[in-house]
Amino acid sequence: MNAPQSIRLAVIDTDSGFVTVLAKRAEAAGWQLRQAAGAVPPEELVAMKLNALLIDPARLGEEGWSYLERVCGMLPDLGVIVCTGRSTVAQRVRGLRLGADDWITKPCHPEEAMARVEAVSRRRRRGRNEVDAGPLVAGELEIRSDQFQAFVSGDSLDLTRREFELLRLLAEARGQVLERETIYQRVWGYAMAHGDRSVDVFVRKLRQKLEKRSPSWSYIHTHFGVGYRFDPEAVGEVVIEVPDAPDPSMSVEAESRAVHNSFTAS
Amino acid sequence: MNAPQSIRLAVIDTDSGFVTVLAKRAEAAGWQLRQAAGAVPPEELVAMKLNALLIDPARLGEEGWSYLERVCGMLPDLGVIVCTGRSTVAQRVRGLRLGADDWITKPCHPEEAMARVEAVSRRRRRGRNEVDAGPLVAGELEIRSDQFQAFVSGDSLDLTRREFELLRLLAEARGQVLERETIYQRVWGYAMAHGDRSVDVFVRKLRQKLEKRSPSWSYIHTHFGVGYRFDPEAVGEVVIEVPDAPDPSMSVEAESRAVHNSFTAS
DNA sequence: CGGAGCTGTGAAAATCCTGTTAACGCAGGG
DNA sequence: CCCTGCGTTAACAGGATTTTCACAGCTCCG
Numbered sequence: 001m002n003a004p005q006s007i008r009l010a011v012i013d014t015d016s017g018f019v020t021v022l023a024k025r026a027e028a029a030g031w032q033l034r035q036a037a038g039a040v041p042p043e044e045l046v047a048m049k050l051n052a053l054l055i056d057p058a059r060l061g062e063e064g065w066s067y068l069e070r071v072c073g074m075l076p077d078l079g080v081i082v083c084t085g086r087s088t089v090a091q092r093v094r095g096l097r098l099g100a101d102d103w104i105t106k107p108c109h110p111e112e113a114m115a116r117v118e119a120v121s122r123r124r125r126r127g128r129n130e131v132d133a134g135p136l137v138a139g140e141l142e143i144r145s146d147q148f149q150a151f152v153s154g155d156s157l158d159l160t161r162r163e164f165e166l167l168r169l170l171a172e173a174r175g176q177v178l179e180r181e182t183i184y185q186r187v188w189g190y191a192m193a194h195g196d197r198s199v200d201v202f203v204r205k206l207r208q209k210l211e212k213r214s215p216s217w218s219y220i221h222t223h224f225g226v227g228y229r230f231d232p233e234a235v236g237e238v239v240i241e242v243p244d245a246p247d248p249s250m251s252v253e254a255e256s257r258a259v260h261n262s263f264t265a266s
Numbered sequence: 267m268n269a270p271q272s273i274r275l276a277v278i279d280t281d282s283g284f285v286t287v288l289a290k291r292a293e294a295a296g297w298q299l300r301q302a303a304g305a306v307p308p309e310e311l312v313a314m315k316l317n318a319l320l321i322d323p324a325r326l327g328e329e330g331w332s333y334l335e336r337v338c339g340m341l342p343d344l345g346v347i348v349c350t351g352r353s354t355v356a357q358r359v360r361g362l363r364l365g366a367d368d369w370i371t372k373p374c375h376p377e378e379a380m381a382r383v384e385a386v387s388r389r390r391r392r393g394r395n396e397v398d399a400g401p402l403v404a405g406e407l408e409i410r411s412d413q414f415q416a417f418v419s420g421d422s423l424d425l426t427r428r429e430f431e432l433l434r435l436l437a438e439a440r441g442q443v444l445e446r447e448t449i450y451q452r453v454w455g456y457a458m459a460h461g462d463r464s465v466d467v468f469v470r471k472l473r474q475k476l477e478k479r480s481p482s483w484s485y486i487h488t489h490f491g492v493g494y495r496f497d498p499e500a501v502g503e504v505v506i507e508v509p510d511a512p513d514p515s516m517s518v519e520a521e522s523r524a525v526h527n528s529f530t531a532s
Numbered sequence: 533c534g535g536a537g538c539t540g541t542g543a544a545a546a547t548c549c550t551g552t553t554a555a556c557g558c559a560g561g562g
Numbered sequence: 563c564c565c566t567g568c569g570t571t572a573a574c575a576g577g578a579t580t581t582t583c584a585c586a587g588c589t590c591c592g
Contacts, residue, residue, distance in 0.1 A: 089375040096381040101389065102368060109355040115362040123345070123367055123389045146442050148492045160579060161491035198581065200539060207540095224538070224589060426568060464570065466550060473551095490549070490578065 007121050010034040010048055013056040013083070015106070022054075022110045029114065039067045042074040051121040052079035054113065056106075057095075059084075065098070072099025079120035083113060136171055139217040139232030141210070143171055152213040159209065162187065166202050170220060170230035179227040203228055273387050276300040276314060279322040279349070281372070288320075288376045295380065305333045308340040312455045317387040318345035320379065322372075323361075325350075331364070338365025340456045345386035349379060402437055405483040405498030407476070409437055418479040425475065428453065432468050436486060436496035445493040469494055 009026065013019050014037050026033045034048055039060050045053065053071070057064030072080055082095050083104040092103045101120045104113055136143040142151045148164050150157045159167065165187045170178065180199045184192035192199075203220055210219050221229045275292065279285055280303050292299045300314060305326050311319065319337070323330030338346055348361050349370040358369045367386045370379055402409040408417045414430050416423045425433065431453045436444065446465045450458035458465075469486055476485050487495045 089378050093375075093377050093381040096378075096385045099388075101385050102382075109359075111359050112355050112362075115359040116368075119362045119367050120389075122365075123386070147495075148443050148489060162580075196581085197539085197583090201541090201581080204540060222539070428569070462570090463550085463572090467552090467570080470551065488550070 006030050006032060007051045007117065008032045008034075008049060009052050009054060009117055010036060010040070010045065010050050011054045012036045012038070012040060012059070013054070014059045015056065018083075018106065018110070022113060025110050025114060039063065042071055045071065045075060045078065050078055051124065052081060052101075052117050054081045054083055054117060056084045057082060065094075068095065068100065069098050077124065079117070079124045081113075081117055081120055083108065136168075138171055138174065138230070139219060139234070140214045141171075141217075141219065141232065143168055155213055157209045157213055159206075163202060163206055163209070166199075167206055167230075170228060174230050174232075177223045177226055177229040183227060199228075272296050272298060273317045273383065274298045274300075274315060275318050275320060275383055276302060276306070276311065276316050277320045278302045278304070278306060278325070279320070280325045281322065284349075284372065284376070288379060291376050291380060305329065308337055308456065311337065311341060311344065315455075316344055318347060318383050320347045320349055320383060322350045323348060331360075334361065334366065335364045342451065342457060343455070345383070345389070347379075347383055347386055349374065402434075404437055404440065404496070405485060405500070406480045407437075407483075407485065407498065409434055421479055423475045423479055425472075429468060429472055429475070432465075433472055433496075436494060440496050443489045443492055443495040449493060465494075 007029075009031055011019055011022065011033065013035075019035060023033055023035065034050075037059075055068070055071075057068050060067055068080070068082070071078070076099070080100045081102045081104060082100045083106060085106045087103075087105065095103055101123075102116050104116060135145075140152050143149075144151065145168065148159075148161065150159055150164065150167055166183070169183060169186055181192050183199050184196065188198070203222075207220055210217070216235050218233045218235050219230060221231060223229055273295075275297055277285055277288065277299065278301075285301060289299055289301065300316075303325075321334070323334050326333055334346070334348070337344070342365070346366045347368045347370065348366045349372060351372045353369075353371065361369055367389075368382050370382060401411070406418050409415075410417065411434065414425075414427065416425055416430065416433055432449070435449060435452055447458050449465050450462065454464070473486055476483070482501050484499045484501050485496060487497060489495055
């Protein structure tokens, strides 16, 4: 169910050889990686919204242990993996009892380090209710993962599951153009068959529902020959007051069509 | 901070030397330990209500890997620590990616093994915390964990164990949409088989009993394609008086059906 | 200016999902 | 051994949702 989701990892180590190799692999795997050489204040770690922290306390000198203890104490939800040189059983046991989740001995293969980081993150995620983030807001839109719905000033858009997943994917990549194949792969979970128009159809449904609730904004933009891009933009024209007009749909649609095709973005 | 709470651990290994030493220490630490020599069916592991499982898949011969995979897949909440002899990086990576939480190489000091079991168990505990003391009330409903029952103005709903667990889970996540897989995982304790309808059937039983005792409220809402959400809502329509109608059941059911399908969150 | 290739639309057709029932198997108590 | 309560499965019907199609409208590019 959960594809190898992107992991946010921080590495506190000065062993440049190990770190650079690891960074390379992590990047290849699509992880978000931050490096630091010294003891980063726990507050900053919080701000990074990490899944896990890989640390060599030996590089921190005397305060290594106390730092480890402080971090584990202040961020009980953070996965902590110690990766250091030769150590005694007593040291390892102490580290683990202090709150570390795993202890790897250097030299170690970067792939194993990554697998252990994954294992720790996996367990982390499971425990905490996956309400990882607060609602994502964009323009007048509020996307709530815990409700599988999007709202505009409290009103639900009545999205179906696929519509929601598509919207979330696009919104999470705000500003980035996503190709149809990528979108399909990530929302449907498998490769898109050649000639499949499902993505287009769902984009249309989404635009329809978005316009209904948030007419003065334009969210999903088409990139001809490529795919789609999510970017909330207030539509220039202010809403025309048509308080009692029986059917303003024609004018609204004509207007919106012009807005959608803003190809030359970027 | 964490009192070394009692841990329920199962060990699947035939290395009597290692196991007996470990058992001795575990007992001294007040752990509940179960031993097994071969592949125990995942169902039995569920029944043991374990915190963690320590296993040497090499002792299971050929099926070691598949057994590991099966257990990790079916009991995603169980901490799994592999403890085996010499291994390659590739093997360790594979094991960890399969779902194992840690991998220890024999020979290893029993104290370290225990520290790692603790570290893995610590994680799992973090998510499902807290002694919620008082009874939980919602609408006309009162859910008492100490009684394993729910009441409406003093009358018991006569819920069975599973019905109660399901209701409690939903109610504790009030307002949040829970997916079927999540529900099954948390109430039944292991992964839901594809196509299993147990959750639906139990939701129906619950709704039935809830309506019987609290007709003017709607508690469990369906989110098509996703799962269910608990949210007490007073039903708009006041009870229709049908003083002399011999069997009002039909109208009541028809009405309630309409209410259940309030897909639009809000 | 015109054709080829893409994308927007609407609606029909094919699937999937949930509500409901009822049969089945199991285990505990008489 | 039979009865009863409980949980699991299978099957069906009615809807809701997704796919698939056929066309019309746009873009790009020569």
